[in-house]
Amino acid sequence: MTNVVITGGAGFLGARLARDLLAAGSLDVAGGGDRPLSQVTLLDRVPVPPDLAADPRRDALARADVVFHLAAAVSGEAEADFDLGIRANLHATEALLAACRAVGTSPVVVFSSSIAVFGGSPEHPLPAVVEDRTLPNPQTSYGIQKFIGEQLLADYTRKGFLRGRSIRLMTVSVRPGRPNAAASGFMSGIIREPLAGQRAACPVDPDTEVALASPARAIEALRCAATSPDDAWGGRTALTMPGLTVKVGDMVAALEQVAGPAVTSLIDWVPDPVVAGMVSGWAARFRLDRAARLGLAPDADFTSIIRKHLADTRT
């Protein structure tokens, strides 16, 4: 029997992952063989008490075969409130890893890192194409905190305290639900809001190139991280998941193709230099051999992403 814990389980990805796992009914943890799911525990906004013995998460963790650590303050939040980012993205991750170590069962821990670890600075510009061995150079607190989480997970894994898998998620589009404080939020908002008959602001130029992945691809990457045998996973360094490279203008053209000009006319092009500056520093082109070897591929095109979003939200 397989027990799963998902932190950030009330969030969009966590809830979708839980539903997908429950629908499948079984999980093959790190290539150890497919076993029925006995329990999926969702944790969210659980305060981290200094004394882990009193931690309500401890019972769930003690039985966990796989822990998906998705809980995080998003990029915009961590940038606006440095202390919140440190608390939610660094200290909470440390506390979770310490708790996973304390239970003594060396569970598989999937850490949701982010392509926000990549960035360019004047003296170290981002290469035109990001590869598996590209040096992360995070330019946001969120990216720094995720990169630190990767390092901690790698060392906990090396020490045998747990079996860590860091997976760098792409920006997810189209993300359902309400806008959040992520600087990448517009990549969903300019599709989701117009399709729902609402206006949406696009803060960047149509020529801006971005990389993104559908919710289904993000869940696939998380599951791949949990289920791959150690050898196939390929070591303790973080794996960058593939993304579809697309211009924002072409995203809107795809929306117009799928839903018509009345829908795209709801987009207001309102440049926001702060958001545009952040986005222009993000990696948009990738060559990811390690992900390809694991069978992970980007979405085929943005039109199919929109159609999947429509199918998901109609159900």
Added chain:
Amino acid sequence: MTNVVITGGAGFLGARLARDLLAAGSLDVAGGGDRPLSQVTLLDRVPVPPDLAADPRRDALARADVVFHLAAAVSGEAEADFDLGIRANLHATEALLAACRAVGTSPVVVFSSSIAVFGGSPEHPLPAVVEDRTLPNPQTSYGIQKFIGEQLLADYTRKGFLRGRSIRLMTVSVRPGRPNAAASGFMSGIIREPLAGQRAACPVDPDTEVALASPARAIEALRCAATSPDDAWGGRTALTMPGLTVKVGDMVAALEQVAGPAVTSLIDWVPDPVVAGMVSGWAARFRLDRAARLGLAPDADFTSIIRKHLADTRT
């Protein structure tokens, strides 16, 4: 007037740095102009209280123009005692950065990182030559903790909380004084102990290639980090200081040349697979353009390093 704080000030490098600074009598902080030293505060093994307002370091930090953060648990200690490493290398660094932020004066903070951030794993072997943009892949807790410190310092700098400079120090040889728990300790021990008429064990093969720097070069690198103007320093990523690449057998040959065969006969070649394994994973060859631009160079040869050690210890 310039105020300096040195954590780990009772250690070998900290004490030597303090003596050198006091002998010079002035310091040019980040290219702001040479000013007389008014105070050098040495901090060592100061407990980190949860309430920084009650911190005895706060007064010194409040007046500090430069903080050299040298305090650390060394590689062997951090590997043997994971919790000690996390406490001494991660949490103490976080607490120091938070304290530097809290004083509100944005001091220059020089963080002593280490070439231990570089490492090779089966899936990501270390490149033959490490360059400025080589991806760190630490294979020890010490290396992980130092690399995390670099990331925190970079983000504190980006946010304007302080002006951070991370400098990756080479293994220092010949380090005076007593042996410590660093896995690299033999690189000093096989020179220092025989010169003092004592036997020393060499745990690695004579063909093992290592990179090292004399104490004077390490102090020079720390001073360069403190004094370089922002533009010359070249960004928030860590700077790797240059090292002399030398085979352990050639170190011993140099010792024989300087001190004779009676001295080198005191070396016992006692292979230690654990130490040899760690050392073989370390970077030994470098091409460091950024350090060269700053005028930093490796020691000329190992013979001159031994002669400097003899001159230092005779005074």
